[in-house]
Amino acid sequence: MTLTPQWLDELRSRITLSTLIGRTVKITRAGREYKACCPFHNEKTPSFTINDEKGFYHCFGCGAHGDAIRWMTDQRGLSFMDAVKELAGEAGMDVPAPDPRAAKKAEAQASLRDVTQAAAEWFVQQLDSANGAPARDYLAKRGISEATRRAFGFGLAPGSRTALKEALKKFPTAMLVEAGMLISVDDKEPYDRFRGRLMIPIRDARGRVIAFGGRILGDGEPKYLNSPDTPLFDKGRTLFNIDKASPASRQTNRIIVVEGYMDVIALAEAGIADAVAPLGTALTENQLGMLWRMVPVPVLCFDGDAAGQKAAMRAATRALPLLRPGFSLAFATLPAGQDPDDLVRAKGAEGFAAILEEAQPLVERLWAHEVAAAPLTTPEERAALKTRLLAHADAIQDPDVRHHYREAFRERLDALFARARPERGPRVPWAPSGHQRGGGRRFLPDPRLQPPGAETRSIGEAGIAAPYIAALIGGLLRYPEALARHEEELSRLTIGNPADAELLAAMLDNAIAQEGLDCEGLLAILEPMKVYNRATTLLRADGMHFSFTRRLEDGEGADAARETALRDLDEYIGVLVTQPEIRARLAEATADYMRTMDDEGHARQQKLRAMDEDLTRRLAALTENSQR
Structure with a gap:
């Protein structure tokens, strides 16, 4: 598919912006423009203007700005291509078929x-x-x-x-x-x-x-x-009422998930429009992704009975591997025996809002569930609680979020059991050869072993080095088909440069919905966005010299070169996603080993070091391949 800038300009020219916006917002004429109270933030005095001649809207209060396509994506919650298709239908234009x-x-x-x-x-x-x-x-x-x-x-x-x-x-x-x-x-x-x-x-x-x-x-x-x-x-990729709840969530800055569509309808009857429901299944990864595209912390509001609470825990455990900084879930629990219909009938929208105000963060829901799951009177039962909680934390793939969950659970365990720590004398950092401490054999430190440095400790926070991210995005721009194959892995990457993070997010949002999208088509989609200049810069750059960042020349051998580039790009993505996590685990294992000096800790530290070195060799090999 090729959506050229000329084609997009023609589409915008055929749409009367004031008519489009006026369908959902009350507008009034003001000279050659229109005015309205801004639909993107609450205000009493109109500061939102629409200019049909120039084809854009602007809010002088919150800074919202855009054209007809931006209106459909920001206010209606559509993807770029869905917005283009809907506007093209109104304008009587045919969207070029991808293939x-x-x-x-x-x-x-x-x-x-x-x-x-x-x-x-x-x-x-x-x-x-x-x-x-x-x-x-x-x-x-x-x-x-x-x-x-x-x-x-x-x-x-x-x-x-x-x-x-x-x-x-x-x-x-x-x-x-x-x-x-x-x-x-x-x-x-x-x-x-x-x-x-x-x-x-x-x-x-x-x-x-x-x-x-x-x-x-x-x-x-x-x-x-x-x-x-x-x-x-596809019921696993659909949420009931998404068409109404998505624009409503932009006004309320929240999205509520209830168990069924009759619950959604009962809430709508009470004036609560930002609710959705799965369709007879537990929340899926795809549905969680849809929710997180609307708000960072959706509120799950399930019935207070046993079935409802089981559904809440299923959603919690399904979400754990997908958590990333700033994105989580909250849980509001209805009174036992009541569903949203019962509650709003008895107490109205205010009563339901009060339940939402008491919503628990995900970490609190997991803690409360596990503490109530079994007795805690013996050391073995307390150890079992710790094991269950740390298993939840270890399910989290993002190393930084995982670390904070482990710390949160440890703090709660300490408070729950009021564990008193005895005073310790000075600790000898390293035992001489042949000596023992604590009655068991201890390894001497590996000569290469040093306390974790600032670079290693900050991997999960600072993200991947900028040149590697530049090479990644440059490769994905040349081969957009890799975006769909690696959507989950790419969404887990921690990218330090906000401009690059925004560019990759835009590429994922728009390319995954488009089958057969090529480099030219992806650039055409990005052209109206502020990330476009960064995209063209990275496309021209080849500082790391990988096979997938080079421009392919037509002619004999082009197909084989393309297959090699795609294969190398797949492996490169795997290394970039895996290595920061391995290094974060290595830093944690190194710190634990320095504290305990036991056999098990040494073995774990050495295993992770070997994995990190193997990934480094694979990265170097990819560069060598490109030079052959």
Whole structure:
């Protein structure tokens, strides 16, 4: 795909910015411009201006500034490419297809969206009909207003096995099956998946219907039924209400995660719009990533019963390996036997807000869970508690965050058990050859062993050396396909230069959503952003002389050179991600060994030293490969 600057300029010129913003913000004419109270921060006097001639908005209060595409990404929460596609649809422009296969896939998905949209409209008609009276009565008893029902697109699936199939007969049966609307079993005639259920559309971040949830009306199992995974719908990558909650979270600076979509709807009825829910599964890594793109610390608010608390702990343990500086979770616990619907009915939005105010940080939730998990009366039980807590800390991949969790747990253990430390006499740092201390054999220090220096201690904090990061980003700019393959590893890197960190984040956000994106296409996407100049600088630089930072020349051998560059880039990423963690562990092991001088500590320290040296050799080999 090639989104040239000229194409993007044409797109912006076809969009009337005041009309776009005026759909969600009350604007007033002020000469040749428009004014409004800024949607990005709370204010009473308008300081937000829109200039259609120049095609940008600006807030003199908080500094928010951008064009139509920036509005869609910052206010609507869309990715760059989703924003471009939506605006292009309004402007009557065709977005260049990335390649024939991707274009065919996009066309198939668009056709399936026609199916789900038609189904949603038909379900609404059924709910509005005379046959929908019992379902409407049920909603009224649940306290769901007409406005909320319309906003969420509630519908009704009749009890018939063929009603939807007949209503959507303009679509091929195979397409209805692929969209999850019909069930096909062996040689039997396909039949309606949803029958006798209150239907709730599930939408993507752009507000398009991609699937459904159905609640049984009357007796029957399962109580809730979701669409199966389809080319449009992956339940592990979708959050219910993401289309409404994402822009709402920009006003509240929070996002709330509840257990189910009826909880989300009950909160919306109470005026709380920034809530989402997973779809019948525990929170996945992808869903956590979606939440962290909205706010640094989402609040998980699960039921106070045993099942709800188990769900909270599953989310906590799933999040641990993904934690990084500044990004975590908080946990708000509802009273036992109550869900969000019960609480807001009894105490309103204020009562729910009070529960959120008492939310626990992740470290506190883990501590409270493990302390309550078993008795703590014997030394063995106390040791087991320590083992469980440190196992949680060791699951964290970021070395700096892991270190602080270990320290936090140790401090809490000391306070809980009120352990008194006896006074120690002066400690001899090194034992002479053949001497023993404490009754056991001790290793003499390795001649190379020195107290951990400032450079080693600060690896997790300062990040990777700038030349290595420059080479990494330069390689990724040349070979954007590596971004999708290494999304998780790259997101774990600690980058000291904020400009480089921002550039890599922008590359990850935009390239992963685009299949078949090449260097030129990635640069076109980055061009409107402030990171563009840094990207072009790194693309020209080749200070480290790796195979993946060199410009490939067309001709014989180009394909083989490209394969080598991609292979070297994959290995380089592995080294950059692994070595800082190994060095942080080595610093910790060295400090522990210097304190204890025991066999086990020495072995651990030597093993980590060997791993670090091996990684250094691999890094050097990559440079040598590029010079052959």
